[in-house]
């Protein structure tokens with residue numbers, strides 16, 4: 306082993322977790338190994354390139370979003386709060402803005418500014434970033450970690466695994482860290498795609514992709530039984546459904562489930578009452594005018610009318626009872642059958658990973674292998690939203 310291949314600390318993975326760890330290790334020279342030719346590839350596409358890096362709410366709000374894992378994260382979230390994150394970037398010259406939903410972004414709306422701030426902090430902390438260096442395996446021999454890459458081996462006293470999850474593999478996050486952790490004795494909760502869009506069977510709306518609905522009600526059905534009702538913003542994609550309402554609930558979906566969307570955002574009874582009342586009072590009005598007032602986007606309303614009534618101009622009074630019932634069904638509970646729940650290719654996050662009960666929540670050090678630490682998405686996130 307060459308002399309310059311030994312480092313006090315090696316971090317594997319130059320995503321936000323690895324970079325932030327490297328930026329905060331001041332006392333020793335740290336080697337940061339990244340397999341891609343450039344660091345932070347996933348960070349750069351986060352928040353559609355704008356990087357929603359934290360939330361402005363009270364720390365107690367975070368509790369609701371981490372489910373059972375909140376207990377594990379409690380100490381970490383207390384010791385470095387959302388305000389601390391905002392201050393950290395501000396001190397590096399990155400001002401932040403908060404959108405009406407409390408999401409915090411760099412004021413420039415450029416994820417690259419967050420990445421640059423992290424890279425400068427790493428450099429100031431004396432970390433050595435080595436890109437294009439893929440770690441293949443790790444061993445621990447006599448209290449020293451041996452890290453084998455495609456271009457040579459390195460040793461260290463401390464090792465931090467920051468290899469991310471398994472989603473968007475083109476960014477470099479291919480789940481290698483699970484293999485490394487397992488080889489050192491850790492258990493891995495089966496990784497699966499989270500925050501993923503769904504692909505719909507016999508999808509009819511490819512040409513209407515991009516149409517979105519704000520905070521509509523969705524019911525989820527399985528084997529003709531209603532499982533749950535939730536609400537959220539939804540976007541029609543080329544192959545199915547996406548948007549926060551889908552992404553945040555994807556972990557509950559299975560292929561074959563039916564999602565019924567209330568695209569009119571009106572209870573069925575109210576929709577029917579308004580329909581009947583208008584058909585009785587101004588029956589000559591074309592059906593398309595009625596749908597216009599429900600707020601359903603025009604192209605979609607036209608699509609539904611042609612499908613159900615076969616016309617956009619038929620007067621309301623001439624709509625049969627059966628057509629009315631079908632129309633109400635389409636507008637208040639449009640059915641989509643899930644063919645596939647995302648995939649690692651399209652999921653924004655990975656659920657599962659290195660199990661938390663083998664990690665010390667105060668330090669993120671392994672409870673099985675001394676001086677081995679974990680940070681970021683490589684750890685099991687369980688049910689996130």
Ligand SMILES: Cc1cc2nc3c(=O)[nH]c(=O)nc-3n(C[C@H](O)[C@H](O)[C@H](O)COP(=O)(O)OP(=O)(O)OC[C@H]3O[C@@H](n4cnc5c(N)ncnc54)[C@H](O)[C@@H]3O)c2cc1C
Pocket residue numbers: 317318319320321322323338339340341344345346347348350351352353356357358359438439440441467468469470472473476477478479480481482652653654680681682683
């Ligand atoms: C489309 C999209 C949008 C998102 N938007 C947001 C958002 O707005 N806000 C938010 O908080 N989160 C968002 N996320 C999630 C966020 O990007 C991740 O949670 C975050 O990047 C995880 O950070 P990490 O450092 O743990 O892992 P990663 O960012 O995945 O970084 C891991 C790094 O390790 C490297 N690596 C892996 N294996 C090896 C190896 N064998 N050798 C060397 N290097 C290796 C990888 O190349 C990678 O650079 C989004 C994700 C996606 C995909």
